[in-house]
Structure formats: structure tokens, C-alpha cells
Amino acid sequence: MNILKKPSWYISENEVTPKEIFDKRRGFLKLGAASLVATSSVIELFAKESLPLKNLNYLEDKNPDKLELNSYEQITSYNNFYEFTTSKEGVKPLSKTLNTNSWDIIVDGLVEKEMIIRFDDLLKNFQLEERIYRFRCVEGWSMVVPWIGFKLSDFIKYVKPLSKAKYIRFETLFDDEMFPDQARGFFSTISYPYVEGLRLDEAMNDLTILAVGLYGSSMPKQNGAPIRLIVPWKYGFKSIKSIARVSFVEEEPLNSWQKENPREYGFYANVNPNVDHPRWSQKKERVLGKFFKQDTLMFNGYQKEVASLYANMDLKKYF
Ligand SMILES: Nc1nc2c(c(=O)[nH]1)N[C@H]1C(S)=C(S)[C@@H](COP(=O)(O)O)O[C@H]1N2
Ligand SMILES: [Mo]
Numbered sequence: 001m002n003i004l005k006k007p008s009w010y011i012s013e014n015e016v017t018p019k020e021i022f023d024k025r026r027g028f029l030k031l032g033a034a035s036l037v038a039t040s041s042v043i044e045l046f047a048k049e050s051l052p053l054k055n056l057n058y059l060e061d062k063n064p065d066k067l068e069l070n071s072y073e074q075i076t077s078y079n080n081f082y083e084f085t086t087s088k089e090g091v092k093p094l095s096k097t098l099n100t101n102s103w104d105i106i107v108d109g110l111v112e113k114e115m116i117i118r119f120d121d122l123l124k125n126f127q128l129e130e131r132i133y134r135f136r137c138v139e140g141w142s143m144v145v146p147w148i149g150f151k152l153s154d155f156i157k158y159v160k161p162l163s164k165a166k167y168i169r170f171e172t173l174f175d176d177e178m179f180p181d182q183a184r185g186f187f188s189t190i191s192y193p194y195v196e197g198l199r200l201d202e203a204m205n206d207l208t209i210l211a212v213g214l215y216g217s218s219m220p221k222q223n224g225a226p227i228r229l230i231v232p233w234k235y236g237f238k239s240i241k242s243i244a245r246v247s248f249v250e251e252e253p254l255n256s257w258q259k260e261n262p263r264e265y266g267f268y269a270n271v272n273p274n275v276d277h278p279r280w281s282q283k284k285e286r287v288l289g290k291f292f293k294q295d296t297l298m299f300n301g302y303q304k305e306v307a308s309l310y311a312n313m314d315l316k317k318y319f
Pocket of ligand 1 (some may be wrong): 002075079080081082083136137138194214222223224235236237238239240241242
């Protein structure tokens with residue numbers, strides 16, 4: 001039998017929130033390499049956390065609302081990414097074929113200068129921040145994720161759209177060797193590339209980020225590596241993954257889910273407990289890992305920050 005004497009700082013994973021484990025690890029990393037003369041119990045702790053090594057530098061989110069984080073395991077094992085499969089548990093194993101090396105992003109349309117930016121170069125230009133956000137899928141489940149990213153507004157200022165630009169449009173990579181559902185052609189689940197868009201003022205809002213990681217390290221493939229959009233007050237399908245093209249346009253883009261089913265999905269997709277999906281209520285949601293449902297909040301709890309964007313709009317019409 002292998003009996004390990006547990007040091008004073010050791011607590012069982014079940015007794016702490018993922019956030020506490022995360023902070024504990026942060027403490028370790030600050031101590032630097034010298035502290036990594038790892039004892040077996042240290043290795044054991046790291047394994048138990050099942051967190052990857054932190055490899056990003058960012059400003060910490062102080063989590064003023066004390067949101068309870070979902071675990072790394074939960075966030076990375078239950079995914080929507082139709083390019084791989086419609087099975088939420090199936091995405092992680094299948095996503096191995098996504099190759100993010102030398103990832104380029106095309107920037108075109110109504111900009112001062114169209115360009116192709118290498119993802120690694122892009123990163124050098126922006127301040128990374130942690131953003132602990134609620135994330136609500138239109139299907140009725142939700143989670144809390146510590147994303148790492150930079151403000152989409154910083155990116156927009158960097159690429160300088162023309163004044164004629166009213167919307168921003170995003171495309172996921174099209175590559176039928178990396179994405180099995182794209183290889184099915186006519187028989188694919190939805191049409192590709194996946195497209196999403198925002199009105200420019202929504203894109204410039206301080207909450208909107210381009211995320212490049214979570215829990216302190218690079219974005220896992222199943223969550224949309226290397227770079228994805230996060231718009232926390234909108235249903236999850238707006239948060240397009242694995243972005244390969246960003247365009248500035250005059251007209252409202254036709255986003256993928258609206259194209260598939262315009263009766264059920266619109267352009268705005270603001271989280272709204274008062275506007276039901278045609279086939280189910282949006283009043284409640286199940287947080288991953290929780291047994292009881294909780295109330296869904298207007299604009300997913302970000303009313304203070306975003307309600308003014310929709311001041312004169314009928315949210316039943318612009319759903
Ligand atoms: N390219 C692409 N982006 C996508 C999707 C997708 O199928 N393909 N699914 C969307 C939906 S419906 C949700 S809920 C979120 C899920 O993100 P997650 O797997 O990181 O939780 O990604 C969104 N972005
Ligand atoms: Mo979703």
C-alpha cells in the first residue's frame with residue numbers, strides 16, 4: 001500500500017471549489033522552478049486538479065460577483081462544436097484533428113487595409129485579461145468559465161474599420177481534413193463555414209472578447225482553439241469558435257443558426273428569460289454539474305453593461 005503523508009496545505013479536491021484549486025496552483029507557480037522539486041504528493045495534487053500548466057500572462061479577474069467556476073474537466077468535456085460531431089461528449093476526442101499551427105486570420109471588407117494576421121503575431125499586440133463569465137447555451141444549460149482573452153474593441157481599433165462598416169462578421173476555418181462534418185459535404189449537419197456576426201456597437205462593448213484560453217492556459221481544441229469570440233450576454237451559439245476570417249460589412253450578416261432555422265434563431269440571440277424558444281422555455285437553466293435548475297437572468301446577468309444597446313428595440317421581434 002502506498003501511504004503518503006499529506007502536507008498541511010493539502011486538501012481533497014472535493015472540499016474546495018475549482019477556483020480555490022486554481023488559486024492554489026497560482027501560488028505554486030509564483031514560487032518558480034525551485035519549488036518544483038516535486039514530491040510525489042505535489043505531482044498527485046497537480047494530477048487531481050487535472051488542470052494544464054498555465055502558459056499565458058494576463059490580468060486577473062477579481063471575480064467581484066463571486067461566481068462559482070465550473071471545473072476545467074466540465075468545461076472541456078461537454079461541448080458544442082458541430083464541425084466535429086453533435087455529441088457533446090464526442091467533441092473532445094474527435095477534436096485532436098484540429099491543427100492550430102501557423103494559424104492565419106484574414107481581415108477584410110470595409111477596413112483601411114485588408115490583411116492576413118498570423119495568430120502568434122496577433123497575440124503580441126494585446127493585453128490579455130481573465131474574464132470570469134456566465135455562459136448560457138440556447139439549449140438550456142450553462143456554466144461559468146474563466147476565459148483568457150483580449151477586448152474585441154482593441155482588435156477593432158488595431159485593424160481600423162472604415163466608417164461605412166456597421167457590422168463585424170466572423171467565419172470559422174473551413175478545412176475538411178480537420179473537421180469531419182465539413183467532409184460530409186451535402187450531408188453535413190449544418191452548412192459551413194460557421195458564420196456569426198455582431199453589430200459594431202455590440203462588438204465594441206467592453207464585455208466582448210476574443211478568447212485565446214481558459215483557466216490560465218491556451219484554448220483547448222474542443223473549446224475553439226486557437227481563438228474564439230465570447231459575448232457573455234448572448235446565447236452560446238454567437239460565440240463562434242476557431243476563427244479564420246473577420247470581415248467588416250455594411251449589412252447584417254446571416255449567421256449560421258439563423259440560416260438553418262430563422263423561425264427559431266435570430267441575429268441578436270440575447271439571453272432573455274421572457275422570450276421563449278418556440279420549442280422550450282428559456283426561464284431556467286441547468287448549470288453543468290448542478291442538480292437543480294436556476295433562474296436565467298436578463299442579458300445573462302449583464303443588464304447593467306448592455307441594456308442600453310437595445311434601448312428602443314422590441315426584443316420579441318429582434319430575438
Ligand atoms: N464553429 C463553431 N462555433 C460554435 C459552435 C459550433 O458548432 N461551431 N457551437 C456554438 C454553441 S451552440 C455553443 S453553446 C458554444 C459552446 O462552446 P463550448 O464548447 O466552449 O462550451 O460554441 C458555439 N460556437
Ligand atoms: Mo449552444
